[in-house]
Amino acid sequence: IVGALEKEIREHGYYMMLYMAGSVEETVRLASSWNIEGLVALGCRAEDVQKMKEQLKMPVVFIDSYFENQDCYNVGLDDFGGGYMMTNYLIRQGHRRIAFLADQQEPAGVDRERLLGYQKALEENGIIFHERDYVPISFRKQTRHTRLWEFCQERLNEYTALFFASDFYASDAVFIFQSQGIRVPQDISVVGFDDNLFAEHCRPMLTTVQQHVADKAFYAFALLQRLIRGEECIEKNIHLPVKLVIRESVQPLEP
Structure with missing residues (x-):
């Protein structure tokens, strides 16, 4: 997913900085010290989402994060x-x-x-x-x-x-x-x-x-771009569809 994100970001004239943060405080400190236009955060817990929403003063889009009753932007799966x-x-x-x-x-x-x-x-x-x-x-x-x-x-x-x-x-x-x-x-x-x-x-x-990882990157960056431009985004919590792929690892049992 990081590779797919980098491709989307680079093709639209931006530069991606990748950081593996150990805590929300570390993320906030890094994001605040660099002149970044927006942030994509992967796999955050509900309490982390709330902290980042309160402390960051820039557009943020989450990927694969779950939270309730929060006015945030997320792209995930069903x-x-x-x-x-x-x-x-x-x-x-x-x-x-x-x-x-x-x-x-x-x-x-x-x-x-x-x-x-x-x-x-x-x-x-x-x-x-x-x-x-x-x-x-x-x-x-x-x-x-x-x-x-x-x-x-x-x-x-x-x-x-x-x-x-x-x-x-x-x-x-x-x-x-x-x-x-x-x-x-x-x-x-x-x-x-x-x-x-x-x-x-x-x-x-x-x-x-x-799942299609590239689709997550596409929708997440499209949301982030709109937020950076100050545009309204009606759909905030996107859940992309999934599909069953049947191969060789299941043995049918006799009824």
Whole structure:
């Protein structure tokens, strides 16, 4: 998404400065010390959005951020719909024991929306969601691999399908499973979210939910340009559509 943003910004005669901020205060300090015309912020929590809105005196557009009752501009996905769509697909393939795996102990932002979509599909199909059906696996590689290995040894037989919050984590898990002699999809079905290179390069190739990252960059920068020019933007919270992409990583079960 950073590459797509840079392309949009450069093609419209602007220069992009990229900064990985550790806190809102750090972001505000940097944005205030440079003569920037506008800011694009990725993946912010609701409390961060509020702080930035209060402290920054420049146009700001958020990407993949979730907040309520705030007069802010955001471009994201129908993450809830994607989670709902994928879970319904798995259920139609005969799977009723489905786990959801993401990197945070308490999912937030896009992961939380995808989890809520998954839970809604379970509910509508008469499947009870238990707390243990959400499995935190960590963004730290060593911790994630340890948890996935333990999951293989202790809990894999509880499920017939695993829904990962991203293709990166799904493809990483497939590698771990295969190293333990667990076949995908014959022994366990695995799906992801994003439809990026990890989904295509994984073997088997992943069934996933497709998003178009370039569209996020296009709409975010278009909004920012209008705000910089002082134009009115009626649509403030844009949720781009998603699509199910079916490949090789799901094994249909006998009814």
